[in-house]
Amino acid sequence: xxxxSLFLAMLIATTCGLVFHLIRGGGLARLGLYVLTxxxxxxxxxxxxxxxxxxxxxxxxxxxxxxxxxxxxxxIIANLxxxxxxxxxRQRHRRKPPPRESK
Numbered sequence: 001x002x003x004x005s006l007f008l009a010m011l012i013a014t015t016c017g018l019v020f021h022l023i024r025g026g027g028l029a030r031l032g033l034y035v036l037t038x039x040x041x042x043x044x045x046x047x048x049x050x051x052x053x054x055x056x057x058x059x060x061x062x063x064x065x066x067x068x069x070x071x072x073x074x075x076i077i078a079n080l081x082x083x084x085x086x087x088x089x090r091q092r093h094r095r096k097p098p099p100r101e102s103k
Contacts, residue, residue, distance in 0.1 A: 004060075005062055008062065009046065009067070016068070016071045016075070017031075018034075024079060033082060038071045041067075041071045041073070042071055048070070
């Protein structure tokens with residue numbers, strides 16, 4: 001894989017991770033999880049597509065269809081394994097103001 005193809009792969013994978021984060025929501029840690037997952041899944045999908053000699057939706061040397069399929073599966077699995085997002089520690093330990101006394 002040459003340098004322009006690598007940059008295109010990173011751009012496509014990052015965009016997929018950002019769009020998934022936009023849809024699902026979450027904090028900064030979730031954003032990092034989704035982007036990292038999409039990078040790894042894109043690489044694995046591309047390599048599997050090369051190994052199986054799939055030529056559907058190729059862009060230069062990139063096997064786009066298996067890479068996008070791997071990104072979709074990887075992001076869904078990462079989201080399921082991460083579970084629901086916890087509230088931040090500031091929100092959990094915030095004191096509630098005392099109730100006002102009525103006169």
